[in-house]
Amino acid sequence: MPSFALSPENSTDIEFDVERFNYNLYQINSLKYKVKGILRIAVVPTNIYLLKEKMNGKPQFVVQSVNISSFVNQGESGPPDGSSIDFTHLEKYESIELEEGKDYEVLNEPGNIYHTINTTPLYRIRVKSTLIKVELLKGHYDPRGNPIFLVEVSPGISYSYMAKITERVE
Secondary structure (H helix, E strand, O other): OOOOOOOOOOOOEOOOOOEEEOEEEEEEEEEEOOEEEEEEEEEEEEEEEEEOOOOOEEOOEEEEEEEEEEEEEEOOOOOOOOOOHHHHHHHHHOOOOOOOOEEEEEEOOOEEEEEEEEOOOOEEEEEEEEEEEEEEEEEEEEOOOOEEEEEEEEEEEEEEEEOOOOOOOO
């Protein structure tokens, strides 16, 4: 996010469509913490803004997004727990940071592609996220007994020009 507030005076909220969407995939296999499975993460844009001020004559985009994640448990389950986690006070919970290469491996970080609808010229925007940190919330499980993870990702944005909107292949 820029260090200023987005407003109609300095940006345009642009319409976009999904061209390609994939989850990032990570193989969790921690013998020490008895956790095994596939962690899926996606950064999903909610809004894409085109800034009115260009940088070196090139357009600048800001992507507002939400992170979604899920875990396909292939190991042991814990006791099912329906209580909610207070994500505004994570310091109350003990977590264990997992180590890449030891507790998990990157299977795929493909990035997603969106294209603008209401801009001239048209743009193809790529959003690629990289896993920065994954933590296991110690002793907490979801209602199915799956472990709960806290993830931190870093999204990167790039763009290219499009001559026209191409049809999506279903």
